[in-house]
Amino acid sequence: MIIDVHGHYTTSPPQLNAFRGQQISGMGRPGRRNPVISDDQIRESLENGQLKLQREWGIDAALFSPTAGAMGHHFGDARISQHWTQVCNDLIHRVAELYPGDFIPVAQLPQSPGVGFENCIAELDRVVNELGFVACNVNPDPTGGAGMTPSLGDRYWYPLYEKLVELDLPAMVHVSASVNPAWHSAGVYYLVGDTAAVFQLLESTVLQDFPTLRLIIPHGGGALPAQVARWRAMQINEGREPFEELIKRLYFDTTLYNQQGIEMLIKAVGVDNTLFSTEMIGAAHVIDPETGDWVDNTRPYVEAIPWLTAEDRHKIFESNALRVYPRLAERLRKAGKQVSGG
Amino acid sequence: MIIDVHGHYTTSPPQLNAFRGQQISGMGRPGRRNPVISDDQIRESLENGQLKLQREWGIDAALFSPTAGAMGHHFGDARISQHWTQVCNDLIHRVAELYPGDFIPVAQLPQSPGVGFENCIAELDRVVNELGFVACNVNPDPTGGAGMTPSLGDRYWYPLYEKLVELDLPAMVHVSASVNPAWHSAGVYYLVGDTAAVFQLLESTVLQDFPTLRLIIPHGGGALPAQVARWRAMQINEGREPFEELIKRLYFDTTLYNQQGIEMLIKAVGVDNTLFSTEMIGAAHVIDPETGDWVDNTRPYVEAIPWLTAEDRHKIFESNALRVYPRLAERLRKAGKQVSGG
Numbered sequence: 188m189i190i191d192v193h194g195h196y197t198t199s200p201p202q203l204n205a206f207r208g209q210q211i212s213g214m215g216r217p218g219r220r221n222p223v224i225s226d227d228q229i230r231e232s233l234e235n236g237q238l239k240l241q242r243e244w245g246i247d248a249a250l251f252s253p254t255a256g257a258m259g260h261h262f263g264d265a266r267i268s269q270h271w272t273q274v275c276n277d278l279i280h281r282v283a284e285l286y287p288g289d290f291i292p293v294a295q296l297p298q299s300p301g302v303g304f305e306n307c308i309a310e311l312d313r314v315v316n317e318l319g320f321v322a323c324n325v326n327p328d329p330t331g332g333a334g335m336t337p338s339l340g341d342r343y344w345y346p347l348y349e350k351l352v353e354l355d356l357p358a359m360v361h362v363s364a365s366v367n368p369a370w371h372s373a374g375v376y377y378l379v380g381d382t383a384a385v386f387q388l389l390e391s392t393v394l395q396d397f398p399t400l401r402l403i404i405p406h407g408g409g410a411l412p413a414q415v416a417r418w419r420a421m422q423i424n425e426g427r428e429p430f431e432e433l434i435k436r437l438y439f440d441t442t443l444y445n446q447q448g449i450e451m452l453i454k455a456v457g458v459d460n461t462l463f464s465t466e467m468i469g470a471a472h473v474i475d476p477e478t479g480d481w482v483d484n485t486r487p488y489v490e491a492i493p494w495l496t497a498e499d500r501h502k503i504f505e506s507n508a509l510r511v512y513p514r515l516a517e518r519l520r521k522a523g524k525q526v527s528g529g
Numbered sequence: 530m531i532i533d534v535h536g537h538y539t540t541s542p543p544q545l546n547a548f549r550g551q552q553i554s555g556m557g558r559p560g561r562r563n564p565v566i567s568d569d570q571i572r573e574s575l576e577n578g579q580l581k582l583q584r585e586w587g588i589d590a591a592l593f594s595p596t597a598g599a600m601g602h603h604f605g606d607a608r609i610s611q612h613w614t615q616v617c618n619d620l621i622h623r624v625a626e627l628y629p630g631d632f633i634p635v636a637q638l639p640q641s642p643g644v645g646f647e648n649c650i651a652e653l654d655r656v657v658n659e660l661g662f663v664a665c666n667v668n669p670d671p672t673g674g675a676g677m678t679p680s681l682g683d684r685y686w687y688p689l690y691e692k693l694v695e696l697d698l699p700a701m702v703h704v705s706a707s708v709n710p711a712w713h714s715a716g717v718y719y720l721v722g723d724t725a726a727v728f729q730l731l732e733s734t735v736l737q738d739f740p741t742l743r744l745i746i747p748h749g750g751g752a753l754p755a756q757v758a759r760w761r762a763m764q765i766n767e768g769r770e771p772f773e774e775l776i777k778r779l780y781f782d783t784t785l786y787n788q789q790g791i792e793m794l795i796k797a798v799g800v801d802n803t804l805f806s807t808e809m810i811g812a813a814h815v816i817d818p819e820t821g822d823w824v825d826n827t828r829p830y831v832e833a834i835p836w837l838t839a840e841d842r843h844k845i846f847e848s849n850a851l852r853v854y855p856r857l858a859e860r861l862r863k864a865g866k867q868v869s870g871g
Contacts, residue, residue, distance in 0.1 A: 328711075338711035369670075369680035374728045374763055378752045379721045386716045406759070410720045410752035413793060416786035417748070420813035420824040421716055444758035451755060451793055471762035482762040 188527065189486065190508040190515070191241070193359065193405055193440045193464030194249035194290070196279060198236035200228045203278065207257065210271060214263045221274055229278075229285060238289060240467050244484050248519060249467075250512070252293035252324050253279060256372050258363035260329035265299040269306050272297035276310070280318045288522025291515060293359070294323040300330045304347045315354050321514040323351075325358045325402075327384050331366040332376055339384055340391020348397050357401040357438075357511050360384045373470035381409030385437070389418060390427065394436040401511050403462065407443035412451035438511055440464035441503070444471045446488040453492070458499045462507050463489060501527075530869065531828065532850040532857070533583070535701065535747055535782045535806030536591035536632070538621060540578035542570045545620065549599065552613060556605045563616055571620075571627060580631060582809050586826050590861060591809075592854070594635035594666050595621060598714050600705035602671035607641040611648050614639040618652070622660045630864025633857060635701070636665040642672045646689045657696050663856040665693075667700045667744075669726050673708040674718055681726055682733020690739050699743040699780075699853050702726045715812035723751030727779070731760060732769065736778040743853050745804065749785035754793035780853055782806035783845070786813045788830040795834070800841045804849050805831060843869075 206222035233239075241249060253275035260268055276294045283292040294314040296307040314320040325347065328336040337343040339360070351358055362380030363372075370376040381404050388394055388402070404411070411418075419430035427433075439456050441449050442464045453461050464485070471482045480487070489495070489503060505527060509516045516526045548564035575581075583591060595617035602610055618636045625634040636656040638649040656662040667689065670678040679685040681702070693700055704722030705714075712718040723746050730736055730744070746753070753760075761772035769775075781798050783791050784806045795803050806827070813824045822829070831837070831845060847869060851858050858868045 335709055336711060341711075367677055369678060369683075369729060370725060371728060371732060374732065374760065375725045378724055378756055382720055382724070382752060383712060383717045386713055387711060390713060390716065407755060410724060410755060413749055413752060413754035413785060413790050414720055416790055416824065417813050418716065420786055420815050420817070423818070423824075424813075424815040443755060444762055447793060447796065448755050448758055451789060454789065471759050471766075473762050473766040475762070476765070482758065482765075 188505045188525065189246045190463065190505055191246050191249040191465050191467070192403065192462045192508050193442055193466045194237060194251045195254045195466065195469065196251060196282065197254050197468045198232045199254065199278060200224045200232050203274070204257070206274065207271065210267065211262055214267055217267060217270065219270060224278065226281070226285060229281060233282065233286065236468055238286065240481070241289065244465070244486055246465070246486070247524065248288060249290055250293045250322060251279060251282060251290040253295045255324065255361045256364045258295045258324070258326060259331070260298045260326050260363055261300060261331035261333060261366055265297065265302045265306055268299045269297040269310070272310060276314050276320070280314070288519055288524045291518055292318065292320045294320045296323055296325060298326050298329040300334065300336065304350070307347055308350045311350055311354060311356065315356060319514070319518065321512050321518060322357045322359065324361045326363055327360050327380055328362050331364060332370055332379070333366045338391065339387040340393055348393065348400055352397055352399055355399070355513055357403060359403040359405055361405050377406055378409040381406050382411070385409070385411050386418060388437065389422060389430065389433055390425070394433055395428070401438060403438040403440060403511070405440050405442055405464070405466070407441065407448055407452045408439045408456070411439070412443070412448055412455055415455040435460055438462055441485050441489060442466040444482050444485065444488075446491050449485070449488050450492050453495075458495070458502050459507060461503050462511065463504045530590075530847045530867065531588045532805065532847055533588050533591040533807050533809070534745065534804040534850050534854075535784055535808045536579060536593045537596045537808065537811065538593060538624060539596050539810045540574045541596065541620060542566045542574050545616070546599070548616065549613065552609065553604055556609055559609060559612065561612060563619075566620065568623070568627060571623060575624065575628065578810055580628065582823070583631065586807070586828055588807070588828070589866065590630060591632055592635045592664060593621060593624060593632040595637045597666065597703045598706045600637045600666070600668060601673070602640045602668050602705055603642060603673035603675060603708055607639065607644045607648055610641045611639040611652070614652060618656050618662070622656070630861055630866045633860055634660065634662045636662045638665055638667060640668050640671040642676065642678065646692070649689060650692045653692055653696060653698065657698060661856070661860065663854050663860060664699045664701065666703045668705055669702050669722055670704050673706060674712055674721070675708045680733065681729040682735055690735065690742055694739055694741055697741070697855055699745060701745040701747055703747050719748055720751040723748050724753070727751070727753050728760060730779065731764060731772065731775055732767070736775055737770070743780060745780040745782060745853070747782050747784055747806070747808070749783065749790055749794045750781045750798070753781070754785070754790055754797055757797040777802055780804055783827050783831060784808040786824050786827065786830075788833050791827070791830050792834050795837075800837070800844050801849060803845050804853065805846045
């Protein structure tokens with residue numbers, strides 16, 4: 188079985204963004220009328236989008252969340268963020284109800300710069316306990332790169348970590364769009380977010396204070412595969428826990444668009460900490476003129492790595508995900524999918 | 530011959546930082562009395578520091594600039610930046626006069642957030658034409674991560690690029706310290722600076738508009754070795770010049786602290802665009818408990834790469850540097866060093 192842990196609903200019907208445009212332009216006194224999207228419109232967006240590619244590429248299921256770049260936690264205040272988040276999560280819930288087993292729901296959170304986590308905790312209770320979501324995305328910088336967000340190692344984040352531990356819920360650390368015109372969101376800022384997140388966790392005590400917390404760093408950890416030796420040296424220099432041990436408490440996805448990058452990631456963090464992903468129909472969705480295949484079809488890159496055993500591949504494609512996301516196996520089984528373990 | 534293109538005077542005598550402390554605390558009405566440092570104090574700092582390690586590690590010469598993290602362009606205004614820069618560059622000049630052939634002078638620039646490049650251009654004329662400096666460092670974000678600096682692709686930078694082209698002077702793109710407490714300067718912000726710089730140049734027309742401009746991206750390009758396939762796909766998606774061609778107009782150093790990272794860099798950018806460096810006595814200056822050697826002794830990593838030919842190694846260690854830095858060969862020859870070409 189092939190599980191893609193990093194999918195976003197980038198193909199959502201235009202009514203969603205139309206609603207968002209109205210929400211932002213009417214930010215001072217926002218309406219709460221939800222976008223009207225039919226089941227058929229959802230089906231059309233997916234049958235011509237992610238579901239089509241899943242079938243073509245041989246992917247059995249995807250963890251599926253709202254578009255990361257559209258979370259936009261920097262717009263407006265906590266009210267705006269809360270309503271927008273509920274609209275987005277409700278749409279993901281509908282996707283998961285229409286295609287159980289194909290799309291497994293993952294939530295965005297109603298974060299807001301400088302605001303505590305009361306709304307996030309309430310939304311987590313709603314989407315996990317009422318709607319059966321299996322994970323959430325945490326934005327490590329809800330300012331969109333405009334200001335100072337406390338490090339992920341700061342106590343500011345501890346109420347959220349406590350809730351994640353209480354729910355036994357994994358979280359992907361994923362920024363949203365950049366407000367800095369010098370930083371392309373998917374070309375720079377996503378990688379900045381990933382890179383900073385890894386180092387912030389290495390230099391803090393979060394992973395020791397929350398031994399059961401499970402955080403997934405997307406895009407292969409940003410600079411990590413290239414800069415692992417720098418960070419390893421800095422851990423030694425500062426007398427902190429060795430890099431090799433700490434990095435085993437984090438998880439990384441294979442959203443790196445060639446074999447070499449994925450090889451380097453696996454060598455840096457280990458097979459057990461690597462989760463298969465495509466982030467399909469995202470930044471790298473283009474036909475490679477050299478191969479004639481989509482660049483974001485990452486499965487062949489993993490399959491081509493000669494030194495991975497069959498057991499290694501099974502871990503990366505399936506069993507690691509079932510272990511890291513404890514609610515995943517049950518959702519897949521309920522949908523009639525054959526799950527080997529977890 | 531082994532040339533290290535990325536050295537900073539991180540071991541400068543304490544009088545320099547004492548002066549800087551006084552300058553910052555008296556920022557409103559700064560004095561201009563320079564720090565008093567004797568030749569013997571400079572000699573001591575280097576004979577126990579970079580020069581000692583150069584001899585131990587078999588490095589013949591280093592391009593040597595003021596400490597990057599101490600440039601601090603975000604402090605005060607253009608006056609403060611100008612005076613501090615002159616003090617730092619004058620100290621580098623004294624180092625280069627005391628040890629010609631061992632340390633080749635590279636300047637910092639008197640940048641200041643939101644300010645034009647008049648002072649930088651004047652300082653370039655001074656250090657290049659009067660003092661014989663061979664390169665400079667350009668800070669792509671003089672706000673220290675606090676605000677919005679125009680992309681390196683913005684016309685804001687064009688007067689500086691024009692001056693670099695006029696002088697035929699290469700520049701290393703290197704941020705200074707971070708003012709964002711969530712971003713460790715050497716652990717995160719340096720890599721953010723490198724990563725953003727590469728993408729900004731890929732998505733702009735700078736490299737087409739200035740075909741003779743030579744920019745060196747340090748620390749192996751930050752996330753580049755890991756994220757090359759993402760950026761390649763985005764170039765295709767946007768219909769821009771192919772990644773493989775554009776990347777050959779940039780230069781990268783080997784300040785990556787293991788063999789694998791350097792291998793991946795060379796595969797991504799090519800032998801001709803890779804310059805040997807250590808950034809010794811920097812972030813990764815620690816004994817590796819596994820090897821018993823300094824982590825920032827990067828020469829063995831390059832030498833261990835099995836698929837590099839003798840000619841490839843010669844390029845990376847020497848002849849690329851002589852080509853990219855046109856004033857370098859003459860300075861080395863004047864100091865009595867055997868230079869093979871350039």
